[in-house]
Amino acid sequence: MAAKITLVAILIFSMVIPFLGYVLGSFKASLAVNLVLFFGTVVVADMLLFSGHIYAASDTAASAAEGWRYMAAALSTGLSCIGAGVAVASAASAAIGALSEDSSIMGKALIFVALAESIALYGLLISFSILG
Secondary structure (H helix, E strand, O other), rough: OHHHHHHHHHHHHHHHHHHHHHOOOOOOHHHHHHHHHHHHHHHHHHHHHOOEEEEOOOOOOOHHHHHHHHHHHHHHHHHHHHHHHHHHHHHHHHHHHHHHHHHHHHHHHHHHHHHHHHHHHHHHHHHHHOOO
């Protein structure tokens, strides 16, 4: 119980400290501090709270490697979708700007947007191969 209270306090501080840095100073420094503190808290919480054996609906315990497989699959899908969102945002805005000047290049513009979107599909395929 003490570990949970400590982790909740650290998580709250990981949000409050960067907010105060944002109010008082620069945005980039507060964002970097927030990322380090938040993901550091997640890693420490994973080690403290989920390091034991997990028993689910049977007598055998799931190994830690099984949990890390799911974590890796989630990260590969999530991060590839974030990357695809950033790529589509820039490619689609450029495509719309180019289409407003010359409507005959619509096919080329759609290809660039589709290539940017395929990043998410690649991440999904990697997560299926991790779980499969």
